[in-house]
Amino acid sequence: MPFYKKQTNNYQPKKNIIAGRNPVAEALKAGDNIDKILLFKNATGEAINTIRHKANQLNIPVQYVPMEKLNGLTNIAHQGVIAFKSSVVYQDLQQIIDWINDKGETPLFLMLDGVTDVRNIGAIARSALCTGTHAIIIPDKGVGALNEDAVKSSAGALEQIQICRVNSLLKAVDELHLNGIKVFTSEMNAEKKLFELDFKDPCCIVMGGEENGVQSYISKAADAKFSIPMKGDFDSLNVSVAAGISLYEALKQRII
Incomplete structure (x- = not known):
């Protein structure tokens, strides 16, 4: 052949x-x-x-x-x-954590679990950069490619924010915990509301794909689960919108 x-x-x-x-x-x-x-x-x-x-x-x-x-x-x-x-340079998670600590800043990470649409990833990167998120953590499989289309959708944000690609999200959660960084997962049915969490401490927000959400083993390893309060009968937000809302809550708490 x-x-x-x-x-x-x-x-x-x-x-x-x-x-x-x-x-x-x-x-x-x-x-x-x-x-x-x-x-x-x-x-x-x-x-x-x-x-x-x-x-x-x-x-x-x-x-x-x-x-x-x-x-x-x-x-x-x-x-x-x-x-x-790739249109971006991937960084080592521990090195990024050390870099944030050396700057004397409080870590704020965003982890994407099963987000495959490059337009969503681009929009998420824009919100992450605008809210002072230090880095986005992605798995080496099961995530949309960070190619030219994704960079274009992000208006260049993907070229400015740090991206950590890991071969296991669960291991990444363990590494975050070892460095004193709490992990919060966004889940539609969680009892605790977004604004009830303390984002002023070192933390990582996990957003799942729109179809399957956060994987169960990541949810079990998380320190807390939160939902975004909504009115009406429509019970689903676009993942990029949900990520933006969550990250801006973290920014608001840190500014206040």
Whole structure:
């Protein structure tokens, strides 16, 4: 099966794609910002092993896909390997915590659990930056790609706010707790209301996806759960709106 798609006059590869074994390996070696890597599920060879190993070292997600998926993304001879360049630089969570403490500021984090729409992520980043949120924590899987579309939706906020990508949200919660940072999850049925929580202390707000909400094991590990009070029969807010409301409550408490 060929490692490329026949070129057509109206087909153009995406600008954020790196295709081919050597180009992807060189990008990893050079330390380029890579969001994720797609590998043909049956691909083998020394270069493939090198890419897997380096991606694991750099905490870059690797997804194994059929050839049709790769062929649909580019007409370049991809050799069973495609990488997506990231528009943001990912940071280490502990280093960001240390950086905040060194500045003498009170940490305020936002964690996204299952938020996949890049427009929502962009809008959330704008609110986070405007409310003084220090960093956004995302998982390496199950979140929308922070690509050019996300940056555009964020009006550039994603390029200014710190982004921590972790391979386990639960481990990230543990790391936050070890550093004295409380974790609050936004849940529709929580009895405690948003304004009843104390956001003046070091804390992290967790927002779940609109369909499934915060995962149960994250909810169990949280220090408190809160709901956003609403009037009327409509019982759901867009996640970017809910995140903005929550972050502005934290900002209001810290300013007052």
